[in-house]
Every structure is written in structure tokens, then in C-alpha cells.
Amino acid sequence: MTDVPDIVVSRLPVYLRALQYMVINGKSTTSSQELGEKVGISAAQIRKDLSQFGEFGKQGTGYNIPFLIDSLLQILKVEKVWDVVLVGMGELGHAILRYQGFVNRGFNIVACYDSDPLKIGTKINNYSILDVKDLVKDAKKAEIKMAMLCVPASSAQKVTDLLVEGGVLAILNYAPLSLAVPTYVRVQYIDPVIGLQRMAYYLNK
Amino acid sequence: MTDVPDIVVSRLPVYLRALQYMVINGKSTTSSQELGEKVGISAAQIRKDLSQFGEFGKQGTGYNIPFLIDSLLQILKVEKVWDVVLVGMGELGHAILRYQGFVNRGFNIVACYDSDPLKIGTKINNYSILDVKDLVKDAKKAEIKMAMLCVPASSAQKVTDLLVEGGVLAILNYAPLSLAVPTYVRVQYIDPVIGLQRMAYYLNK
DNA sequence: TAGATTGTTAATCGATTAACAATC
DNA sequence: TAGATTGTTAATCGATTAACAATC
Numbered sequence: 454m455t456d457v458p459d460i461v462v463s464r465l466p467v468y469l470r471a472l473q474y475m476v477i478n479g480k481s482t483t484s485s486q487e488l489g490e491k492v493g494i495s496a497a498q499i500r501k502d503l504s505q506f507g508e509f510g511k512q513g514t515g516y517n518i519p520f521l522i523d524s525l526l527q528i529l530k531v532e533k534v535w536d537v538v539l540v541g542m543g544e545l546g547h548a549i550l551r552y553q554g555f556v557n558r559g560f561n562i563v564a565c566y567d568s569d570p571l572k573i574g575t576k577i578n579n580y581s582i583l584d585v586k587d588l589v590k591d592a593k594k595a596e597i598k599m600a601m602l603c604v605p606a607s608s609a610q611k612v613t614d615l616l617v618e619g620g621v622l623a624i625l626n627y628a629p630l631s632l633a634v635p636t637y638v639r640v641q642y643i644d645p646v647i648g649l650q651r652m653a654y655y656l657n658k
Numbered sequence: 659m660t661d662v663p664d665i666v667v668s669r670l671p672v673y674l675r676a677l678q679y680m681v682i683n684g685k686s687t688t689s690s691q692e693l694g695e696k697v698g699i700s701a702a703q704i705r706k707d708l709s710q711f712g713e714f715g716k717q718g719t720g721y722n723i724p725f726l727i728d729s730l731l732q733i734l735k736v737e738k739v740w741d742v743v744l745v746g747m748g749e750l751g752h753a754i755l756r757y758q759g760f761v762n763r764g765f766n767i768v769a770c771y772d773s774d775p776l777k778i779g780t781k782i783n784n785y786s787i788l789d790v791k792d793l794v795k796d797a798k799k800a801e802i803k804m805a806m807l808c809v810p811a812s813s814a815q816k817v818t819d820l821l822v823e824g825g826v827l828a829i830l831n832y833a834p835l836s837l838a839v840p841t842y843v844r845v846q847y848i849d850p851v852i853g854l855q856r857m858a859y860y861l862n863k
Numbered sequence: 864t865a866g867a868t869t870g871t872t873a874a875t876c877g878a879t880t881a882a883c884a885a886t887c
Numbered sequence: 888t889a890g891a892t893t894g895t896t897a898a899t900c901g902a903t904t905a906a907c908a909a910t911c
Binding site: 663665666700702703706716717718719 | 877878879880881882885886887
Binding site: 689690691701705706708709713714715716717718719720721 | 890891892893894895
């Protein structure tokens with residue numbers, strides 16, 4: 454289990470999501486072949502990926518889905534729920550807060566922040582919008598490790614620096630720019646336009 | 659220009675975004691070194707990527723930013739605006755419709771659809787919510803090539819099939835599951851939980 | 864037992880990096 | 888001219904695939 458490539462790690466949540474979907478549909482067993490077809494990845498790749506972490510299947514019969522799900526939850530460390538803070542309560546921040554499809558997948562928003570005095574103190578969905586000035590202090594105190602960043606591009610780096618100062622180690626960044634962080638901090642980027650532009654390349658004008 | 663690897667294509671929008679940000683900050687020239695630091699990619703990689711499409715720099719002085727931006731817009735085919743349809747007007751669909759940071763990056767939402775009779779016909783931001791029953795017909799007629807999919811997981815595959823039938827070739831999928839599409843159709847996935855789970859792997863419990 | 868499917872090894876394939884001549 | 892930086896080549900590195908013995 455020494456130093457699994459990140460590209461392998463990046464596929465595990467996709468496997469997990471497909472397996473959980475299978476359970477909902479009443480399946481209890483699958484094969485690397487079948488799972489591969491669902492997620493668009495080769496069967497050999499799936500077996501190779503899983504083999505990084507142990508042996509989860511049986512020759513001849515494949516994988517017990519609940520067992521594999523449980524194993525993946527453990528590997529990804531999402532068998533319990535992580536506390537996450539949300540920074541930036543614009544249109545997008547609001548939508549994320551109201552969405553709440555996170556908890557049963559391992560994450561719970563515990564607080565939300567903004568810098569706008571008109572927003573601070575107002576309530577959304579049982580959350581009081583807090584002052585970003587308290588972010589560092591609060592994050593340290595509650596030992597928050599994860600954050601979602603929904604502020605405008607113009608203040609994203611500044612807020613990122615605060616998150617890092619507060620001890621946050623993983624940032625889901627919705628602001629449309631690349632962030633500078635220390636090597637020990639992870640960032641995942643969500644910019645729908647990047648995806649659209651990437652696909653536009655393949656279209657004919 | 660024969661068959662550029664998709665991994666190269668996937669980085670171009672990131673370069674573009676960083677370059678456009680530089681322009682806003684009044685810069686007119688950059689180097690592969692400087693751009694690389696901004697986006698967290700090696701200088702050699704950037705030069706190699708760009709070399710797939712031509713020569714855009716000058717030895718000794720680097721790249722003229724407006725020229726490189728223009729070149730990337732052409733390469734990615736986003737120098738004009740693509741019409742996009744939005745399907746699924748729940749919480750998320752609403753937020754996307756209200757957001758509208760798409761147009762100046764190459765995309766414009768031209769219509770939105772839902773299947774809920776209570777929603778069909780209502781207005782949001784000058785958009786009338788249309789009946790998903792008309793999706794195939796409308797998409798064909800308007801020659802829509804791109805769609806954003808914000809329906810629940812349970813109906814995502816069904817709606818995807820409609821999009822494909824309507825001639826859509828690129829789908830930005832917000833539903834938390836893998837979609838089955840013909841090989842000539844592209845899908846980009848946006849599931850924040852996948853990003854969070856991927857980062858959770860590296861955290862200590 | 865026969866068929867199915869795993870986990871793993873070796874081979875192949877592709878992507879990244881280092882280095883440098885060319886040249887602005 | 889000297890310094891800087893490109894575009895490109897070759898070397899390195901890493902990821903994917905094919906194949907198969909093991910075994911349920």
C-alpha cells in the first residue's frame with residue numbers, strides 16, 4: 454500500500470458511486486467486467502486499481518457489492534462524515550447549502566461564511582452566515598480539514614490563504630482560477646466552463 | 659495537427675483561463691515558465707502542449723498574451739458562442755440559469771426544460787421552462803450540440819438518450835452517475851462529491 | 864468437473880521531463 | 888553582443904492492457 458498513484462485514487466469514488474447505485478437496484482454481486490461497462494473503464498484497469506489495496510473479489514464469482522462498497526469507504530476514509538465549511542454565499546453558495554446531497558456521501562457542511570455585512574447574520578436553511586473574519590479562528594478551533602470555496606475569482610486567493618492558515622488541507626474550488634497552495638494542501642477544481650470548452654474542441658463549427 | 663491527445667486538450671482551457679486573468683491584471687506578455695507557475699504545470703509541458711497546434715511564442719521574449727488567447731479560442735472553437743440547453747430545473751438548474759457567467763466564455767443557455775407540470779410554463783430570468791417532451795424536436799430544429807444535465811440520477815440516463823436522439827454531441831453532466839452514450843458523444847462529469855472523496859483519501863482521520 | 868473470474872506479471876503504449884540548438 | 892526563452896528531440900517515467908495461472 455505504498456504510495457498509490459493519484460490517478461488510481463481518482464477512480465475509486467467513481468467505482469464507489471456505481472456500486473452504490475447497483476445496491477439501490479437490488480444487485481448484490483458484480484464483476485470487474487460489469488462494473489467496467491457501467492463506468493466506462495476496462496475490467497483489467499479496475500482489477501489493477503483494486504489490487505493496490507488488497508483482495509476484494511473471488512475467482513469465478515466476482516465481487517460482493519456491499520463488501521466492496523465498505524472497503525472503498527474505508528480506503529477513501531469516507532465511512533464517517535467529514536465536517537466541511539463553505540465560504541462565499543452568493544448564488545452558488547446558496548445553491549450548495551440548500552442542496553445537501555453531501556451528508557450520505559461522507560460530508561457535512563457545518564458553517565458558512567461571507568464578507569458582506571448585509572449577508573452576515575442572516576439565516577439560510579438553519580445556517581447563520583458567519584463573518585469571514587472569524588474563519589481562521591473557527592477553523593482552527595473546530596479542526597476543520599475541508600472547505601468549499603464559492604467566492605468570486607477576485608477574492609479566491611485571499612480566502613484560500615485564510616483557509617490554509619486555519620489548517621484546512623483540502624479545498625473544493627468553484628472559483629474560476631488556479632489557486633496557489635502549499636504542497637501539503639489539495640485542491641479540486643469545479644469550473645463547468647472548463648468542461649464545456651474541452652468538449653467544444655471536438656465539435657464542428 | 660493529427661489527433662491531439664485528449665489530455666492535452668483538457669489543459670488548454672486552464673491555460674486560457676489563466677491568460678485571460680493575466681490580461682485583466684494588465685499583463686501583455688508571459689513565458690511558459692510564468693504561466694506554468696500560475697497553473698501548476700511544468701514549463702516544458704506547456705510548450706509541448708502548444709507545439710501540437712503551431713508556434714505561438716518568440717525565443718527570448720515568450721508569448722504575447724492577447725495573441726495566445728486568440729489562438730486558444732480558435733483552437734478550442736470558443737471564439738464564438740455555442741448554444742446550450744439546460745435540462746432539469748431543480749435547485750441546481752435554477753442556480754445555473756441565474757449564474758450566467760457562461761456567455762463571455764463561449765456558451766449561452768438558450769432554453770431550459772423540465773418534466774414537472776407544475777414547473778413547465780413558469781418563468782425564471784426571462785426563460786420559460788419548457789416541456790422535456792419537446793426536447794428532441796427542439797434540439798433537432800435549433801441544431802443544438804451541447805447540453806447541461808441537472809436532472810436527478812434516476813432520470814439522467816433517460817434524458818441522456820433524448821439528448822442523443824436530438825443530436826446533442828456534448829453533455830455536461832451534473833447528475834451523480836456515469837452515463838452510457840455512443841462513442842461520438844462526449845460527456846464531462848461534475849460531481850463535487852467525487853472531488854471531495856478523492857481528497858479525503860489523503861487526510862488523516 | 865467445467866466455466867467464470869480474480870489478482871498479477873510482463874509487454875505495450877503513452878505522457879512527461881530534461882536538454883539544447885535555434886533565435887529573438 | 889549576451890541573456891532569455893522558444894520549439895523539438897530523445898530519454899525517462901508511468902499508466903494501461905493483454906494474458907494467464909490460480910481458484911472459486
